[in-house]
Amino acid sequence: MGNVRPDVGAIKLMHELSVCQSMLRQVNEIARQHNAWHVSRVQVGIGVLSGVEPDLLKQVFPVASAGTLAEGAQLSIETLPVCVRCESCGVESVVEANKLVCSACGDWHTQLVSGNEMLLDSIEIESGRGHARV
Numbered sequence: 001m002g003n004v005r006p007d008v009g010a011i012k013l014m015h016e017l018s019v020c021q022s023m024l025r026q027v028n029e030i031a032r033q034h035n036a037w038h039v040s041r042v043q044v045g046i047g048v049l050s051g052v053e054p055d056l057l058k059q060v061f062p063v064a065s066a067g068t069l070a071e072g073a074q075l076s077i078e079t080l081p082v083c084v085r086c087e088s089c090g091v092e093s094v095v096e097a098n099k100l101v102c103s104a105c106g107d108w109h110t111q112l113v114s115g116n117e118m119l120l121d122s123i124e125i126e127s128g129r130g131h132a133r134v
C-alpha cells in the first residue's frame with residue numbers, strides 16, 4: 001500500500017493564486033474607475049505573518065493577471081513588519097515574527113497590531129490622461 005502524499009507545493013501555489021486573484025479584482029476595479037486601459041505597476045504590502053509568500057505571489061501573478069488590465073504589469077512587494085501592542089504597558093513595538101514580546105517591558109501578553117495583512121498599496125495606470133499613480 002503506497003501512501004498518496006498530497007503535493008504540498010501545488011496546494012501552496014493554489015493559495016497564492018486565489019490571494020492573487022482577489023487582489024487583481026481590486027486592481028482591475030480601481031483601474032476601471034479611472035478609465036485606465038492598462039495597469040503598469042502594482043504595489044502591495046505583505047505582512048510577515050500573512051501566510052502569503054512574496055516569491056510564490058510573483059510566480060502566479062503573470063498567470064492570474066493574463067487577460068486583465070494588469071497583464072504585463074510589474075509587481076512590487078513590500079514586506080510589512082510585525083507590530084504588537086503590549087497589554088501591560090501599552091507600548092507598540094516592531095518584533096520578530098517568532099517572538100511576539102513587548103520590546104519595552106518584555107511582557108508576552110501582546111496583541112497583534114499589524115503583520116498578518118496583505119494590502120494593496122498603489123497601482124500605476126495608463127489612461128487617456130496619461131500615466132498616473134492611484
Ligand SMILES: [Zn+2]
Pocket residue numbers: 086087088089090091102103104105106107
Ligand atoms: Zn510592555
